[in-house]
């Protein structure tokens with residue numbers, strides 16, 4: 063089995079560290095996250111990113127924060143009463159939830175913790191026991207991620223192989239394209255869409271993975287490139303503008319992407335550029351597959367129109383960050399990094415949405431750890447009941 067590459071979060075007891083994804087792939091720097099504010103900042107500034115990974119960091123930081131308070135010699139004031147516990151915990155969860163708006167996993171994690179709090183209090187448990195329940199739940203949110211990723215990757219890969227065979231194709235030597243980064247760095251390990259690609263590779267069915275650069279943050283060229291290289295998966299990078307050309311000239315078996323939020327009808331928010339890839343995939347009759355955990359499905363939202371889309375600061379679209387080339391190493395042996403501006407100084411009028419919504423109509427299958435959903439013949443919407 064392929065080793066899980068560098069993961070986004072490293073824990074030792076209650077100590078939490080994240081790899082600073084702003085410095086990857088040239089510098090691997092771990093940052094300790096020992097306060098709620100640091101977790102919030104790391105998520106907002108995208109030192110950690112990817113829908114499941116940010117939910118895991120929020121849940122783990124919350125658990126470790128409570129754990130540290132319980133271990134202090136003077137009993138924390140929030141244990142004094144149910145009311146005190148609620149008034150202490152809920153604002154922390156609400157604050158963590160505000161770090162980034164599109165990925166529903168973060169909200170799903172904080173809501174799940176709110177439910178644990180409420181259930182414990184309703185059951186008449188003492189406040190210390192409820193606090194321990196919350197710690198256990200926070201850790202469980204992170205823990206569950208890797209096994210469900212392996213499951214959804216297998217579900218998706220097997221479905222794709224059947225689909226290729228059904229159409230009379232060779233269910234091996236596949237070329238599969240992805241967008242953004244959905245691997246170990248975006249999750250607690252293995253990945254979602256990149257997990258599916260890894261599964262195809264592990265089972266000898268993949269010839270090559272193609273991935274877009276995914277500008278302006280370069281999740282593809284910085285992070286997916288790094289993961290595929292370390293997993294030794296044969297791969298090819300392309301600029302976002304080259305997807306149409308790729309589909310015209312190469313035999314692509316499927317496009318597989320992750321998701322930040324999937325509405326009840328299947329409309330899917332994911333990294334900006336996903337919609338372009340879906341339109342082109344439909345034109346070329348290439349199956350377009352979304353791979354995401356159940357926690358990414360938002361059954362409260364009817365369709366994509368209600369998904370909140372984050373717009374990043376305009377400046378981020380003007381800057382490129384990376385190692386100076388030719389490489390310069392500093393006294394510590396690290397490659398010097400720089401941020402350069404690629405636009406004229408003082409440029410105004412910059413469009414920088416971080417996500418787009420791919421309508422269900424353009425999606426062939428939605429895969430979760432529970433299974434694979436496809437649309438009824440002639441329908442433009444999914445019934446996600448079986449997989450969410």
Ligand code: MRU
Nearest residue numbers: 111112113244248320321332333
């Ligand atoms: O802005 P990002 O890098 O957090 O966006 C990430 C994506 O769009 C991913 O495809 C999505 O979160 C799924 S990660 C398994």
